[in-house]
Amino acid sequence: MVSPTTLAPVVFWRNQRFRLALYQAVALLLVIGAGAYFVSNALANLDERSIRTGFGFLSREAGFRIGESIIPYDASNSYGRAYVVGVLNTLRVSLLGIVLATLIGVLVGMARLSSNWLVVRLASLYVETVRNVPLLLQLFFWYTVITGLLPSVRQATQLLPGVYLSKSGLMFPAPVPHPGHPYMAAVFVIGCGLAWGYRGRARRRQEATGQVPKLLLPSLGLILGPPLVVWLVSGAPTALDVPVFTRFTFRGGNSITPEFLSLLAGLVLYTAAFIAENVRGGIQAVPRGQSEAAAALGLRRTTALRLVILPQALRIVIPPTTSQYLNLMKNSSLAVAIGYPDLVSVANTSLNQSGQAIECISIMMGVYLTISLSISVVMNVYDRAIALVER
Template sequence: MDQQTPTTPTEPQEKISFWHDPDRLAIFYQALALTIVVLVGYYLFSNTLTNLERQNIATGFGFFGKEAAFEIGESLISYSAADTYFRALAVGVLNTLKVAFAGIILTVILGTFVGIARLSSNWLVSRLAAVYTEVLQDIPVLLQLFFWYAIFYEVLPSPRQALNPVAGVFMSNRGLVVGVPETHPAHAWMLAAFAAGCLAVWLLRRWAVHRQEETGRIFPVFWSAVAILLVLPALAWVAGGAPTAMNVPELQGFNFEGGINISPEFSALLLGLVLYTAAFVAEIVRAGIQSVSHGQTEAAMSLGLRPGKVLQLVILPQALRVIIPPLTSQMLNLTKNSSLAVAIGYPDFVSVANTTINQTGQAIEGIALIMAVYLFFSLTTSVFMNWYNKKVKLVER
């Protein structure tokens, strides 16, 4: 309460009535609120216990170790119906993370692109971007998911007549099949080389900054980083024997064999989430760029910075401070909206947990798990956000 501060009694001998003493009232209100919450909680809890007992529903997480006995359409780790519920739920979490991760990357790319297009001096481009953001923001994401899923299974042909837009890529109502290189030990080496390249770039950048501070000479970090990250894996590829064999999908019977199969459920979910969230991200990016006043650009240019440097050193640091916080909350929204997968049959965490609830009857545990997992995602994100906000906070004189 805001008028509690001036409570030093000026005349201690005068007795203040209870209803006019903010300090005692505050204690009273808090005690009242806590009592109500505890009582309501106890009432619901005892009702639940009686109901569970009456309906013979087990409690606790004992079902984790039992056999799940249901199949899951797609999985990142090996899984069969004979595995435990715990493993099934883990598959669900990984599937949620898979769609969230891919979705976030694509959303940021598309959203930035549309946001910049919105500010383009080209009338046609900026109008199109405006129509995109305006229309897609105003259509419920669930409806968009249904729409894309319907497109996948109704409009696309069967695998026998699959569309083949690019060599090695087939689109049919069984999903998207993409040819990939045959697995080869050289690929692991390329990955290792890339990781080593990242480390090298980090060290290089540190050295370049240090040298620039010492001598004022600028080292072209960006282009050397690009070169390192391209050349090292390429060397590893050549050293590993330069494998070129491709695992190209082939039509066998009614479906494709080989290649990577991206299910229609995953594609529809990813497409719907990305197109929807990118519309919001575009608005955020546009607002962020517009928040940096034009005077900043002019000032930077009059200092003699080149346009690239103006963007890198003056505009982006200021625009990102405005962009990042709402952007993270959009990323979180995307992750939460991925729970709508249950409506189109993609086995994300909510969908697996829902099946678990239906089979075991343990709704409370199931929904508590769903909430706990999403809360974990949100809390991790907000910890990151607090760290970031502290880091980029404007330090004023």
């Protein structure tokens, strides 16, 4: 046996680990150096041309209004707040879009595997049509349909008392703010937690005793009961802020604009077609033996789907669906074409009014990157949670 001490000691620059570290350090320095060069050169050029730089403009008055906003905003607020409005508008349409696209996608995906001839053909027709037409065209299509076919705001169609549909969007009554509302929201959240806990207990009981406890009604009771009680206790306020037609359009109540509706419809239907394909592929990838085995155990078809097939299919469906969620969020930037005030729209306006293109584009890239990475993280955590656990 040769003792290690008999070998000549390796000179440190021939050490493989040292070399690898050195190469990486050099590469990193080159990247940083190039970046620093570009930044300093850009700053020098901007300075020489007297182009204002820096993020100080964010605290200056924006001076422009934004069509729709979740938080209070007017023209005397800062650019920073305008950006927040834009980000919230992007999040609003993206998150709602992701939920709806998932629902429709799963339904259509399962419909494509149905044994009903008509359902299969309709689902295929939808997927193949929507998936193969550019999204921007679909957005223009929806916007033209909504603003072209609906009646003008003065001849708004009354769907229900207080609910109107027109070129200006869907107007509907909103409850007049009441001191009891925050408490109702709070007990609603608590109720959801209780329902979740009840579900866990029911499952443990089923595993221990084999009995299947009732789930739906008690959960609904836990979720909806407490807000109802609070509502009654606070005097059952029923005051509604009903939209009323004034000279040009409706005032009061709540509204959904045609821009938001078109964007949501376009994004949801487009993305749902891709998700449907993911779902179909995922289900078909589960070996046939699994459903046969479930049938042999006496499980009904729906139960087999819920307990045997879908959990296995999910593992295959989640990664590509994450990409679709990211696509949906990024595609929401097409909103600017049809007048929905998303982040890009607000950033474009800020860019023009302040003239600070580099800063405005950087903010936009930073925000999209942050949202994308957040969605990725959440989906990766979920993916790991449902991964096959070997016992």
